[in-house]
Amino acid sequence: MRFKLIVTMVNxxxxxxxxxxxxxxxxTGDVILSGRGTGIEETKLFGISVADKTDVILFLVEEHIVKPIMDGFNEECKIEEPGNGIAMVLSIDKVAGLDRQIEAIKNKLREEQL
Structure with a gap:
């Protein structure tokens, strides 16, 4: 299986x-980190005021669901609107500790193929 890391920095x-x-x-899960930062403009970070907090949310997902998730962020969460945040996808070379998640992904793929 190939995994990707979806990183979001959102309001x-x-x-x-x-x-x-x-x-x-x-x-199948997420990690939420609280953050603040600076961007190209003095008081903004990706359209979000530096004075405001930013949540960094990480999702480690199987690569075939990256597009539906990213599309959902655009359509359902309006992430493209100014001040909402950004999302990016990073490639992952190796993963350890995901035995339960991998089994759940395999079962879901089997169900989808039936």
Whole structure:
């Protein structure tokens, strides 16, 4: 199996929507980190005011569900709207500790093929 890491940096007001969307599209879990930062503009980070907090949400997912999740972020969470945040996808070379998730993914793929 090939995995990707979806990294989102979002306004905390849409954190729950981001998580619900990702899980509805097949993500099996998430990690939420609180953050702040600076961007190209003095008081903004990706359209979000530096004074505001930013949630960094990580999803380690099987590569075939990346597109539905990212599409969901755009359509259902309006991540493209100014001030909502950004999402990016990173390639992962190796993964350890996901035995239960891998089994759940395999079972879901079997069900989809039937």
């Amino acid at each position: 905390p007001n849409i954190t729950n929507d981001i998580i619900e969307t990702a899980k509805a599209k097949g993500a």
